[in-house]
Amino acid sequence: MRPGIVEPVPRPLQVRLRRAVLEHATNERRRTFAPVLHLGTPGGVVATFCAEPNEGPLDLALRTEVVHALWRRSRAGTHDRPAGNAQTLAWLARPGDLTETRDDDLAWHAAVRAARGELGRYLPFVVVNRRAWRDPVTGAGRTWQRLRDRRETDRPSPA
Template sequence: MAEGLRAPLAPALHRLLRRAVLDHATAEHRRRFLPLVHVGVPGERETVFAVRLDEPTDHALRTDIVSAMVRRVRRPGPTAMVWLTRPGALEPQDVDLAWLAAARSAYGELALPLVMVVVNRHGWRDPRSGAECRWQRLRPRGGS
């Protein structure tokens, strides 16, 4: 069976992914910024790691980082997801694939189901399945 998200998404997951995009769109206004790895539940609890190009990492270190982030935010309720916010289009980039490999390893070691998406100001994309959702003008909803 193929990995990743498939339509139709559960309404609760769709709301969480929309929240991740909305939070990023409202918080980050620069054209150039560091990619950020987020682990947690959008709008509730999360921990963030800045991906610095001048501090290279290897697969093992990225896996350890994701594992530590999951342990930091793990609580009863929805499983912590991974989202990578970065500039540019949603088409796959090397940084997406490097952190996807680490997230797969970390979640596999923790025996947790993995939800991982790449987020920009206009939408999200699952780097495994290619599933995505884009908005022209994303605005807060009542109760979001």
Template sequence: MHPPPDGEGLHEPLPRPLERMLRLAVLAHVEAERRRRHPAVVHVGHPGGHEVVFACTADDPVDLGVRTDVLLALLARVPRLEHGPEHGPELLVWVTRPGELSTQDDDACWVAATRAAAGELGRPVEMVLVGRHGWRDPRSGLSRTWKRLRSRSG
């Protein structure tokens, strides 16, 4: 899949710290969520570090304004990291959910809300979808998958 013309989203080559951060998000999801069917959860922060979450329910509003407000509240609770882009994103939004990581309508709504919240705050924010076997950037299509992901620490 080719990146969108505006270059939005993640692209190769990924900085090693970002690759580790995304792998850690998948690993944490695999270790924390044992159910095969579960609601989507929006995470904001740094996998393996400080993060805040919003657990979605079936009757949550799909309104862009409400989702943007949710993300603004979550983003406000995460400390700003001072480092260069070679170390990965300042903030990451990742949505954990069951199923394949092809972009669904709900994912597109979270992408739009993330874009709106980041623009309102003037903070760079990356967003990915995370499942049991990998991650995918719904904007650029860049992804990584693993057959059996295990912790590297013994």
């Protein structure tokens, strides 16, 4: 299995990661919120899990079960390709600076890594905020000053 996202990042993966950041920036307006784990295809079917802080800490086994459940939910009704679905990825959306790796980032990374080993699938994992994505293990990432939806800018202007 691949260790994580390394440079140069393949173009199809770059597009999906950019879409994950854009969706987070568009949909999450609060400054402070609990981290949310997403699993699926950005711009497509995505399953999410938000661990409320007052519910207590989750250990590796519980987090891995959450990843498995999200995988099943994101795959429901689809026909998985034999070699796995290269479109699927996992990302943790959280507030704050991504240059500092937090315990939660590594805990979810470990769970995704355990689940992908059990599933036998390549499942990239990154942490995102409103302007960036970053692999907490390899350090690969991208940052945007102003992120726009390219689909809207590609439309012809009304005459």
